[in-house]
Amino acid sequence: MSETVWTLVRVFVPLSLVSFGGARTILADIEHQAIAHHWVTHAEFVEIFAIARAAPGPGTTMVTLIGWKAAGWLGALAASLAIYVPAGLMLLFVSVLWRRHEGSPWRRRLERAFAPISIGLILAGTVVVLNATSGGVLAYAVAAAAAAALRLRQVHPLFLLCAGSAVFAFTFLVM
Amino acid sequence: MTDCRGQTDLAAPREHPPRDTLVDEGHAKTDGSSEPSPAVDLRTIAHINLLIGLSSFGGGLVSWFARELTERRRWIANRDLLSGFALCQIMPGPSTVNLTLYFGFMLRGLRGAAVSWLALLVPPSLLTLGFYIAYTHAPLNGVLQAALEGVAATAAGLNIATGINAGWRNRDWRTFTVAGLVFMAVTMFHVPILWVVLIAAPLSLAVTWRDTDRPAEETVTPYE
Numbered sequence: 001m002s003e004t005v006w007t008l009v010r011v012f013v014p015l016s017l018v019s020f021g022g023a024r025t026i027l028a029d030i031e032h033q034a035i036a037h038h039w040v041t042h043a044e045f046v047e048i049f050a051i052a053r054a055a056p057g058p059g060t061t062m063v064t065l066i067g068w069k070a071a072g073w074l075g076a077l078a079a080s081l082a083i084y085v086p087a088g089l090m091l092l093f094v095s096v097l098w099r100r101h102e103g104s105p106w107r108r109r110l111e112r113a114f115a116p117i118s119i120g121l122i123l124a125g126t127v128v129v130l131n132a133t134s135g136g137v138l139a140y141a142v143a144a145a146a147a148a149a150l151r152l153r154q155v156h157p158l159f160l161l162c163a164g165s166a167v168f169a170f171t172f173l174v175m
Numbered sequence: 176m177t178d179c180r181g182q183t184d185l186a187a188p189r190e191h192p193p194r195d196t197l198v199d200e201g202h203a204k205t206d207g208s209s210e211p212s213p214a215v216d217l218r219t220i221a222h223i224n225l226l227i228g229l230s231s232f233g234g235g236l237v238s239w240f241a242r243e244l245t246e247r248r249r250w251i252a253n254r255d256l257l258s259g260f261a262l263c264q265i266m267p268g269p270s271t272v273n274l275t276l277y278f279g280f281m282l283r284g285l286r287g288a289a290v291s292w293l294a295l296l297v298p299p300s301l302l303t304l305g306f307y308i309a310y311t312h313a314p315l316n317g318v319l320q321a322a323l324e325g326v327a328a329t330a331a332g333l334n335i336a337t338g339i340n341a342g343w344r345n346r347d348w349r350t351f352t353v354a355g356l357v358f359m360a361v362t363m364f365h366v367p368i369l370w371v372v373l374i375a376a377p378l379s380l381a382v383t384w385r386d387t388d389r390p391a392e393e394t395v396t397p398y399e
Contacts, residue, residue, distance in 0.1 A: 018372045022269030024334050028361045029368045043320075050326035051307050056229050057299025058269035059330075064300050065307045076304060084296065087268030088276055092288060095277050098262045112386060113379040114265045115341055116350040117372060120357025122338040126331040127362050139328040146332025151339060161329050168325025169318050 004071040005078045007037060012063060012082035019087055020118045023052075023060040027125030030063065031132060039070035042132045049129055054161055060084070135168065142167055215250060215282045217290050223248075224275055224294035229302070250282060272296065349386060353379045 011033045015026045023030065027049075034040045040048060048069070052062035060083055067079025101107055126143065133139040142164045149155045251259075259281075263273035272295065279291030313319070342350055357375050360366040 014369050017267050018369050019267045019269070020265065020372075021337075022272075024337070026368050028365075032365065046327045047310070047320070047323050048307065050323040050330065051310060052303055053330040054326050055299065055303035055306050057296065057303055058271055060269045060272070061300050061303040064304055068304055068307070080296075080300060084268065084272060084292075087266070088272065088292065091263070091266045091268060091273045091276050092280055092285075094266060095259075095262060095280060109380060109384060111265055112345065112383045113376065115345050116353035116383075117357055117375045117379055119338045119342045119350070120354035120375075121361065121368060121371070122334050122341075123354070124358045124361035126334045126338075129327055129331045133324045133327055135324055135328055139324070139331075142325060142328040143332035143335060146329040147335040147339065150333055150336040157333055160333065161326050164329025164332070165322035165325035168328070169322040172318055172321035 004037075004039075005074055008067050008070055008075055008079045009082045011037070012079055013086050016083045016086040017090065019060070019083070020114060021122065022058055023062055023083075024125050025118055025121035028121075028128045030066070031128050034066050034070075037070070039066055043134070044069065046129065046132050046134075049132075138168070138171060215287075217283060217286060220279060220282060220287055221290050221294040224279075224291045225298060227271075227275070228295040228299045251278065347386070349379075349382045353382065 015029055015033075019026045031045055034045060035042065048062050048065045049059075052065060053059050055061065063083040064076050064080045068076035071078070098107070130139045130143055135142070146160045146164055149160055150157065259274060259277045263270045263277055266273055272292065275291040275295045276288045279287040279289070281287075283290070310319075310323075338354075342354060353375060356378075357371055360371050360375075361368065
């Protein structure tokens with residue numbers, strides 16, 4: 001048990017430091033690690049991702065759930081601290097520098113340089129989630145529809161989450 | 176930045192011109208110094224973060240910060256808010272958690288940051304864990320499982336929209352090349368993300384170095 005807790009910390013601390021924009025950028029690694037260490041199955045990973053996303057709080061609460069699944073309450077606490085604390089300390093440290101260098105060119109260069117990396121990581125994470133669902137083509141279709149609805153019509157995300165779950169539930173019932 | 180309907184723009188400052196002056200006498204310092212303001216009560220900070228954390232169903236958290244801190248309470252000038260957004264989006268960690276740390280720190284130093292952080296994260300984390308535990312103990316029912324998969328697929332779609340929005344703002348060969356290489360490294364070659372970032376960061380800095388004529392905008396729109 002304590003070894004699992006240690007492994008959780010060892011896995012999530014480095015991920016915390018590269019989680020630009022939150023869990024969605026490190027989704028692919030979270031999935032690979034959680035499956036490789038037998039903390040969750042593919043199906044459980046999808047459920048955890050969905051519940052964390054639909055429940056209040058940041059999507060990163062999925063790491064808390066994975067910790068709980070792996071090693072109970074202690075695992076949940078260890079995984080949460082491991083994913084939030086390193087990034088948080090780094091932010092506090094950098095925010096002091098940030099405010100001191102307002103308007104400086106390196107700030108804009110960093111902002112510009114990190115944008116494409118985040119984009120690539122986010123899109124990679126979505127592919128990992130979609131492949132982990134059992135929905136196949138339906139999962140890709142629902143994701144594409146949700147992305148289009150959000151971009152073109154600016155529908156509320158919560159409404160989209162309800163609609164997406166209804167489509168899946170309906171398909172399950174009729175198939 | 177995004178409002179609760181996922182609009183990705185800087186709507187807030189357009190509707191309300193940036194306030195570069197001190198706002199609300201005796202409250203937050205807004206002249207760019209990082210000195211915490213002693214005027215804001217820690218309990219009030221905790222209360223706001225509690226509300227923001229628990230009301231963040233399905234995203235749209237960031238608009239709450241804007242509303243609470245600059246419009247309703249006027250603790251922080253719009254200019255500081257925007258600068259904070261930019262930082263919180265390029266730094267690791269969920270941008271909302273980063274924002275709460277940043278503003279907590281600005282208002283009341285380290286104690287403010289700690290109080291905001293706990294108030295924002297602990298209640299939703301326990302609630303989400305509670306939901307999950309209830310779900311795992313419920314007799315597993317196929318429809319419920321299918322519905323959750325639908326939520327997952329939709330949430331993936333919301334992430335796609337976030338990625339596309341961020342890419343659209345900086346659309347050029349540099350963005351597409353770096354994003355494409357990162358995407359392939361992760362999905363096709365399963366390179367660990369730590370390595371992807373360590374390799375891609377200097378590469379991306381090199382190719383975008385001269386491309387800062389246009390104002391850089393935020394990298395990721397947070398739906399978290």
